[in-house]
Amino acid sequence: MNFNRRQFAASLAALATIPVAARAQEPTFRVFGSSEGKLIPISLSGFTGEVASTLRFDLEVAGCSIVDPESAVVLVHGTNGTRLEGFVSDRQKNYLLSKAYTGGNQRKLAHAFADEVIFVLTQTRGIAQTRVAFKVKAPNNTGEIYLADYDGHGAQPITADRAIIAAPSWGAGSQWLAYTSYKRGNADIYSHRLDTGERHIVAGYGGSNLSPAVAPGGQQVAMVLSKGGKPDLYVADIHGRGLQQLTRSLEGVSSPCWSPDGQNICYVSSDDGQPQLYSIGVNGGQPRRIRTVGVYNATEPDWSPDGKLIAFTTQRGGFEVCVVPAAGGDVQSLVSGQDPAWAPNSRTLMFCKRGRGGPLSLSLLDVPTKRVKDVPVNFGNCSQPTWAR
Amino acid sequence: MKKSFFFKLSALTLLAVVAATGCKKTPKNITPIHGRATQVGDQRPAQPPIVPDTTPAGPVTPLSPGLTNSTPSTGISTTPIQPTVPPTRNPEADPSQPPVELRGNMVVDRSAFAGNTINFDYDKSVVRASEIGKLQSVIAALKAAPQNQLEIEGHCDERGTEEYNRALGERRALAIRAQIIKSGIAPNRISTISFGEDKPAALGHDEAAWAKNRRGDLILLKPKN
Numbered sequence: 001m002n003f004n005r006r007q008f009a010a011s012l013a014a015l016a017t018i019p020v021a022a023r024a025q026e027p028t029f030r031v032f033g034s035s036e037g038k039l040i041p042i043s044l045s046g047f048t049g050e051v052a053s054t055l056r057f058d059l060e061v062a063g064c065s066i067v068d069p070e071s072a073v074v075l076v077h078g079t080n081g082t083r084l085e086g087f088v089s090d091r092q093k094n095y096l097l098s099k100a101y102t103g104g105n106q107r108k109l110a111h112a113f114a115d116e117v118i119f120v121l122t123q124t125r126g127i128a129q130t131r132v133a134f135k136v137k138a139p140n141n142t143g144e145i146y147l148a149d150y151d152g153h154g155a156q157p158i159t160a161d162r163a164i165i166a167a168p169s170w171g172a173g174s175q176w177l178a179y180t181s182y183k184r185g186n187a188d189i190y191s192h193r194l195d196t197g198e199r200h201i202v203a204g205y206g207g208s209n210l211s212p213a214v215a216p217g218g219q220q221v222a223m224v225l226s227k228g229g230k231p232d233l234y235v236a237d238i239h240g241r242g243l244q245q246l247t248r249s250l251e252g253v254s255s256p257c258w259s260p261d262g263q264n265i266c267y268v269s270s271d272d273g274q275p276q277l278y279s280i281g282v283n284g285g286q287p288r289r290i291r292t293v294g295v296y297n298a299t300e301p302d303w304s305p306d307g308k309l310i311a312f313t314t315q316r317g318g319f320e321v322c323v324v325p326a327a328g329g330d331v332q333s334l335v336s337g338q339d340p341a342w343a344p345n346s347r348t349l350m351f352c353k354r355g356r357g358g359p360l361s362l363s364l365l366d367v368p369t370k371r372v373k374d375v376p377v378n379f380g381n382c383s384q385p386t387w388a389r
Numbered sequence: 390m391k392k393s394f395f396f397k398l399s400a401l402t403l404l405a406v407v408a409a410t411g412c413k414k415t416p417k418n419i420t421p422i423h424g425r426a427t428q429v430g431d432q433r434p435a436q437p438p439i440v441p442d443t444t445p446a447g448p449v450t451p452l453s454p455g456l457t458n459s460t461p462s463t464g465i466s467t468t469p470i471q472p473t474v475p476p477t478r479n480p481e482a483d484p485s486q487p488p489v490e491l492r493g494n495m496v497v498d499r500s501a502f503a504g505n506t507i508n509f510d511y512d513k514s515v516v517r518a519s520e521i522g523k524l525q526s527v528i529a530a531l532k533a534a535p536q537n538q539l540e541i542e543g544h545c546d547e548r549g550t551e552e553y554n555r556a557l558g559e560r561r562a563l564a565i566r567a568q569i570i571k572s573g574i575a576p577n578r579i580s581t582i583s584f585g586e587d588k589p590a591a592l593g594h595d596e597a598a599w600a601k602n603r604r605g606d607l608i609l610l611k612p613k614n
Binding site: 141164166167185206207210211224226229230231251252254255299313315338383384 | 587
């Protein structure tokens, strides 16, 4: 073989230099994609008390693992007193974030810093300052709707119905909620403004008025009404006007949720025998089955805000939280539990789990890494979480 | 001959370079979960921020070393963010708890048909043939007293998911209602309500308890006085 050495060397050099050049332009650490399924090793130092524990919780929920500085890709450190000073640096002490936070209580400061740390690491918006609503059930089976920070702190009731209550759903802009309350003796759907406490009946028809789901734009509510003789899917505006029936099912439907563009509604129907996921246009038409390959029943769907996945519950022995591509396909079973609700980041789920016969409690799941962190809410039976988006 | 060999070699090299660098940018083994470019807020820019009802962002002081902070700060307000939740205001006049359970103008009588509860198979809303007999005395009583009405409560065992069970309980109540209507009772005398798994008749987590909880309770409604 008669190699042209010069040419060969040149091509080798080309192979070698391109990655080097690319590395030189990169930041000193790599931005972490959310779909990698690996925990991000970081170190956490300098903070004390509630700030330290809040930061640890927030960062772990977001997919970080807290490790020694020697194994960390970035060092998160700082101090907290009347103000929080927070830094993120790489191991060469290049500062990626340095900022002071004032005002608010210690938890709020920690949440604000945690969100910015997550933004530095992943270039996506954090969820540490978001809120959730859920149902709290008393031993006598009545319940109230509660609001809380996403980590369960600051929980407080917004209702005082002392009646069965169910299925809270946030309105757009997080200024109101819809839910079902049995306060009048019937299962009625209410809208509830959070700033004034004012509420109105969206649907109080004969039969049951169930499972409201507010559309992403906040102008419409999907719900399950039985006034037509079967529990079927309806949409109306937020005042209950312009009611339209979308399904005429044989066996009834349940648990509607919206696609993020507001054009489709995913719901559960048992018309094929087992409860399965279907999708229908907001103006009706032919329902489309969303195939869930690998499981035989599916309930409680929730469409991710980025539109890509539908989380749902399947039952085989116990309950399992699963995800499936929104167009249908192979199911990924994530964890034991039920009733998943997406965070605005389309990455974290809040769901319920129960010990056998015990009360339901809330947990957070980081979908790519399957990391579960329990929500420390300690007043009994918490279920049906819904995330303010 | 020689020339074409080197031409091929350099083409292969170029291909390898492109493949190597191309791989760096889009790893093949990404599972289709969420793109990191996804910014939820960008899709709905019209929405107000999550905690909008507070004072403007407080001052954020940049600190000394190595400032590389490019993102605009989100700061924290100085007032406590937690709003006190105002008391609930209902559209209806709030009655003080009445001594007897009422449904509109009707008095609720839970004992009249307490022995006529209809039981169901797991995840089914069909009234079994063996259960239909329990409805005969109910139908007779309704025919004898046309001023009375019936409320049917649908219930489930704890094994389904919550809202699925709420719909299933309603299907059970509606199935019983359809059976009674077949016997000539006017549809507007029979209402339905579902409690899903919220009101179990038997506590316990075995088939014996579950079988009792999959049921339709029949409630007699009588006019006041």
